[in-house]
Amino acid sequence: MEVASIKNIDNTTLYAEVIIPLALPLNYTWVVPQRFQETVQPGCRVEVNLGKNKRYAGVVKRVHHEPPDFVETKEVLNVLDAQPVVYEQQLRLWEWMARYYMCTEGEVMAAALPAHFKLSSETILVFNEEAGDDFTNLDTEEYLVAEALHIRRELRLPEVQQILDATHVYPVINRLIQKRICYVWEALKETYNPKKETYIALHPDYDSEAALERLLNEDKRLQRAEKQMQLLLAYLHFQRTEGEITKAELLKKAGATDAHLKGLIEKGILIAEKRTVDRIKGAAKQIEVNFELSSAQENALQEISDVFTSKNICLLHGVTSSGKTEIYIRLIERYLKAGRQILYMLPEIALTAQTIRRLEKHFGGHIGVYHSKFSQNERIEIWNKVKDGRVKVVLGARSALFLPFDDLGLIICDEEHDTSYKQMEPAPRYHARDTAIYMASLYEDCKVLLGSATPSLESYYNATAGKYGLVKLMQRYGDIAMPEIEMIDTRRYRSANDAENILTQPLREAIQAALNDQKQVILFQNRRGYTPYQRCSTCGWVPQCRHCDVSLTYHKFYNKLVCHYCGTSYPPVITCARCGNHDFIQKQFGTEKIEEALKEFFPDARTARMDIDSVKGKNAHHQLIQDFEQHKIDILVGTQMVVKGLDFENVSLVGILDADGILSFADFRVNERAYQLMEQVSGRAGRKHGKGKVLIQTSQMQHPVLLQVKQHDYTGLYENEISKREQFFYPPFSRIIKLTFKNKQKEVVRDAAQLFAGALSSKYGKYLTGPAEPIVNKVRNQYLMELLLKLPRSAKVLEQCKKDILYQVAVLHQEKRYKSVIVIPDVDGV
Structure with missing residues (x-):
């Protein structure tokens, strides 16, 4: 389906700037057809055509009347949401992250949205009506697909694979296209499937006591079917004691089979009804904080409250086992009763089962958990509950920052020093603690509490300098001595x-x-592993990964050598590749x-x-x-x-x-x-x-x-x-941008890094370190070079330097020799 380009658009035409989940330097603009002008709005997803025939679901950033310069504008094909999937605050956060962390808004969008919101372009084969129904000149495989297309009119690739009972079907499809039997149409595929469960209910004919009594005492169909009678009695018992019951629960509790249930349904006694249900089972929405704080905790809580009257950020420096979590719970209670939403961030959600249990004990169904171990269907359900305000308290790892909070009042960043808050690969390479601080500024009167027994030097410096409030809790709960x-x-x-x-x-x-x-x-x-590296006792040779410049770790459980950088595994080495010796020394x-x-x-x-x-x-x-x-x-x-x-x-x-x-x-x-x-x-x-x-x-x-x-x-x-840090001009006295250069050829990446450093040196020479090889200078067959910029803490200098870096990347890629060199900027990343 081709969309004609629109020219000579007047000033009344409506345009949409749309973020696509791709690393595009700038957002594209599409024209909004008249039929969608009432429904399109920022935060909604729209279906758009990019390039010749690729379709994407993008998020509308803004709607306006400004035609793009020197560009022929295509139409928005469809509006996918009646209501926005993200709020204005999320769009502003994406924009800031892209600008600060030197990536694109499309990359931020790809990280932020659950997979089911990022529709994929899926190939659909459409039957060509002009081909007729004479398939005698086709081979067997072509004939099977053509006949199915003639009947169905459309087939998706998985259906073609099923028809041919094969996975590699592209040659057959190509032949059918060449013979004009079909053509390809790209359509967006919505991948989210709501979870459905079958509930069992009594047929309305037996709602009255009299009708039910006649059924149980006089119905000969039941008297001849003992198992069905037992299942019906079990259903009536569960229905009275537990209310609604699912098919799976009924069969399990009654010890019955599908056949017994099917018999009762066919007789019109029970009915089965499919319903959409939540994947995340919610508890009751109680608030039950029933513990007392120690005097030290009470003092700390009061000090935090006092800080929040004049500052939006407070650092709680509390020694291990001082009871910081109880203070967090009291603050959550306060903001929850005020009707605000709370984000409680932890460095690694998979490691916080205890915290989840403690919060659920006090706040029940108000708690939502968001992390990478959840399925995509579970993530989308939590997303919608946060967006609608049904979940008020979210416990999550760094990705929970992207949830669509409407009225965020408090962000708790526990263990704020932890390196897991920094995203390394892929972009956006953001720091969740710093992003949370900016994110709080997007909401009315939203506060941030950073907590740690061992604060990062940057946070402690900001607190002692007066930028943040500082509250200390130096006494362990219950006066237990430090170990x-x-x-x-x-x-x-x-x-x-x-x-x-x-x-x-x-x-x-x-x-x-x-x-x-x-x-x-x-x-x-x-x-981890058994032995970090083995060394030949004769010549000192160490087994190394073929794709990375690192030694291999021996894992005894799997009896394999494993590269902890690229994940490649190798059989154990028993003979030295250099001297042929069989004696290895295990080190570390x-x-x-x-x-x-x-x-x-x-x-x-x-x-x-x-x-x-x-x-x-x-x-x-x-x-x-x-x-x-x-x-x-x-x-x-x-x-x-x-x-x-x-x-x-x-x-x-x-x-x-x-x-x-x-x-x-x-x-x-x-x-x-x-x-x-x-x-x-x-x-x-x-x-x-x-x-x-x-x-x-x-x-x-x-x-x-x-x-x-x-x-x-x-x-x-x-x-x-x-x-x-002050002597050597490291953070918090400077801002760091690390540039990593990657290429399969060592000489090319070395020369590209030196050329790049030379281009920046006239303006930033005194702030430059390198280029130099990192300790591990080859990962996944790519050679690496690094360049470090230590810049003054000036927003103006930092912003200009980022622009200059992006400009030099574009200049570098103009040269044929360096076109394939990947340049990765990492802000605050060392």
Whole structure:
């Protein structure tokens, strides 16, 4: 279906600027036909034709009377929504994100909307009426498809595959098109399917007691069908005790079969009715906050309230186990009773089963949860409930920012320091904490509360400088003492036995003591797998990924070598590729190897592992946490997953097995992140009953960060780090833009980066670092180069620099040699 271009449009013509879920530098404009002028509005989806025959569902950004310059404008083909799917605030947020994070509004839209709102272009075959019905010159496969088309008039690709019982049907389709039997029409496919369930009801003829009594006592059809009679009696019982009942519930509870139910339906006694139902089962919408705050918590809550009278952002610096969540619950209660919506953000929603349970206990059906483990159908239902105001409190990871809040009053960003708030791939490469702060400004009197036991240096700097309010909660709930931290010098306990190197003697003794006291233990190692790398004992060769410049990690459970950058797996290496030797030394250790060592030393202890390899599926993490809470597990080994969102009463010992590894990253934030990680892990110990103990294995006994962790001295860390940041002009004293160049040819990407740096140097020379190869300089067959800009904290300079970068990208791509070089800007991204 071709749409004619429209020319000579007068000033009364209505236009729509539409965002398409593609990386287009500018939004396109379409003309709105007369028939849609009453219905089209910002935030609605429209069907548009882009290019020759590709159709997309875009979101209308604005409706106006300004014809685009030098462009022939096509018509909007259809309006897909009677009401907007997003509000004005979301459209303004998309625009800001695209501008600030140097991407396109289409890329933001693609990240923001559930998949079912982004309609796909699906090929439809349409029968050519002029072809007639003589198919004698066609082969067997062509004949089958042509005959089906003649009868049905239209076929979708999956239907063609079904007819031919084959997946590769394109050659057949191409031959039919060439023979003019059919032609291709592109149509948009709406992929959201509401969930339907079959409910069972009594036929209206038997609504009265008398009619029902005659049916049960006199109807010979039932008296001859004992199973059907039992099913009917079961239905009447459930209908009186539980109200409405689904077919699945009835058959399960009555122990009956489909055949028994079908017999009652055919006799006109029961009727079956399909209904659309929610995928997310809602609880009652009660508000039941029935706990008392401690005096320290009450003071902190009052201070937050005082801050919110003059500032929109407040940082709550509360030590681990100080009861920050109870303060959040009290604030949620306050805003909920005022009728406002609340967004409670957590760094990784899959790790917060405990928080979900706590909130649902107090707020029931007011709570909605939004995260990546939900199906697309579940996500769209939560989206609509938030948009309609049926869900007032949303608990979610960073993607929950995109939900269509209408009256947002409070955003809580818990564990605000966490690196998981930063989106790395793909665009938009946004930071959810910073985006939340901007997002709050789009709503009337919306406040932001940042919470952490180990705040990011940027947030703490903003708070101490007076940009944010600062509230401190330095007392653990119930006056429980902070855990005692001890260092174990690994140089004193070196052994020929790998297991003894992983678990030193003092740590093994402490684990045994905790088990004897029927307490639980958490062991932390920030590496998954069995062995991070193997090395040939003769020549030092290390097996590496063919597609990335990294060593392979051995996973014993799968008996495979795996690249943690591209995911490629390889069979285990038993022969050195360089010298032919068969003797390999295993270097370092991951969570799998720790688990093996624990089984060697504590065979009777119940151990479990929590990392990305062991926790898969929608409910796997939730089940593991419950097992640990119910003391079905004695020792839990894990990566960063064990740090976040966990509160266990019975943990008396935490072990950090390789502090040296945490302190060895080449990153200006390494000390800050090492402190945060170790302090957060330490906070899992001794949260309710008695003082906890933390043992840290290290060979750097005098490292300043370890001494600060030992003293729980966040202020000392902050003062040391902030002076270095100022000296070397790093955030919060500068703004960083990292440019990554990618290409399959090493020389091309190197030359492109140098050319780019040269073009920027005249204006930004003193702010430029690089270009240089990153530590991992090849990923997925693409060679990498990096260029770093450390810019002054001036909005004007930052905005101009972004424009100059985008201009230079366009200039670079004008040259044939560099056309295939990918340039990825990452704002605030190091």
